[in-house]
Amino acid sequence: MGELERLRELSRENKSLKSVIEKSISIIQGCSSLEDTRDARIRILGRKGMITAVFEGISKMPEDERPAAGRAGNEFRTLVTALLEEKEKEIEASIHMESRELEGIDITLPGRCPPLGKKHILSKVIDDVVEIFISLGYSVETGPEVELDYYNFEALNTPAYHPARSLQDTFYVKRSDPEREEPDDILLRTHTSPVQIRVMESRKPPLYVISPGKAYRKDEIDATHTAMFFQVEGFAVDRGITMAQLKGTLEVFARKLFGSKRTVRLRPHFFPFTEPSAEVDVSCFACDGAGCSICKHSGWLEILGCGMIDPNVFSHVGYDPEEFSGFAFGMGIERIAMMKYGIEDMRYFYDDNIKFLSRF
Numbered sequence: 001m002g003e004l005e006r007l008r009e010l011s012r013e014n015k016s017l018k019s020v021i022e023k024s025i026s027i028i029q030g031c032s033s034l035e036d037t038r039d040a041r042i043r044i045l046g047r048k049g050m051i052t053a054v055f056e057g058i059s060k061m062p063e064d065e066r067p068a069a070g071r072a073g074n075e076f077r078t079l080v081t082a083l084l085e086e087k088e089k090e091i092e093a094s095i096h097m098e099s100r101e102l103e104g105i106d107i108t109l110p111g112r113c114p115p116l117g118k119k120h121i122l123s124k125v126i127d128d129v130v131e132i133f134i135s136l137g138y139s140v141e142t143g144p145e146v147e148l149d150y151y152n153f154e155a156l157n158t159p160a161y162h163p164a165r166s167l168q169d170t171f172y173v174k175r176s177d178p179e180r181e182e183p184d185d186i187l188l189r190t191h192t193s194p195v196q197i198r199v200m201e202s203r204k205p206p207l208y209v210i211s212p213g214k215a216y217r218k219d220e221i222d223a224t225h226t227a228m229f230f231q232v233e234g235f236a237v238d239r240g241i242t243m244a245q246l247k248g249t250l251e252v253f254a255r256k257l258f259g260s261k262r263t264v265r266l267r268p269h270f271f272p273f274t275e276p277s278a279e280v281d282v283s284c285f286a287c288d289g290a291g292c293s294i295c296k297h298s299g300w301l302e303i304l305g306c307g308m309i310d311p312n313v314f315s316h317v318g319y320d321p322e323e324f325s326g327f328a329f330g331m332g333i334e335r336i337a338m339m340k341y342g343i344e345d346m347r348y349f350y351d352d353n354i355k356f357l358s359r360f
């Protein structure tokens, strides 16, 4: 039987010792250092300690009870002494183990650094683009990715027969009214341009807005196409906005993103929601326009599409095209990132390849 069990038995046999035994056990069990056990020994076994009080009590007992009580008191002292020694051995062993663990370890060495995560390259490019337009006074707006046909096509002057609305290009979700025999009109937005309509519907000019977000198209996935991709849409509506301001704005943007020597050129193009429309090229930042493999020896890199907002779009949001004019532009973030960082395949962005992602 261990000291502890015997002490508990002793406290049951001797009612007068019960409280002093319980108190001693709790003091010893509460020790966590050698200072604690030294103090405990003084409190329990010291000259002015609990044991002295016990024997003083015994001396006042009737003579015939004293021998048994005295034996119990002596046993209490023996057991508590053994229990304290046991506790001290336990504490010494744990101190020894801690110092062994520290042996051979140079505690002045710096700790191991856990690998830090960082922003995805596409998030970084989006931030860079948005930051440039914020510095030009634009505000950031976003819109839903699951969108109504009206915002994605109709209000953007894309009529029902337009090929962009075909089932091959667009992820249709369902009909908003299942009772009607009309084609599906809820879809995943095919561009970020619906945000133009949503903002114009709810606010009045002047508007200078930049809107980053995801868009979806049923493209065959290859080096330059993914079914989901990022766009940044920008537009300005105010009195007297001209195409010259559009070109100037894009030039400032291109220089901030690709370097101060860049120039831009606009090539006529067609978009349903702008008139006139243009595709925008920036002079190649790798060869300064001399021609290299990045620009396919043309000296120019296509970076975005733009144009003056079509008056038909204004009519959907109740703006007077005689009073207001505006421009809009949209760019693919993957394309910008691929050019800027020399990435050949768009699929790398979505491959979850840490080696690739940590390059940037």
Ligand SMILES: [Zn+2]
Binding pocket: 284, 285, 286, 287, 288, 289, 290, 291, 292, 293, 294, 295, 296, 297, 299, 300
């Ligand atoms: Zn080049």
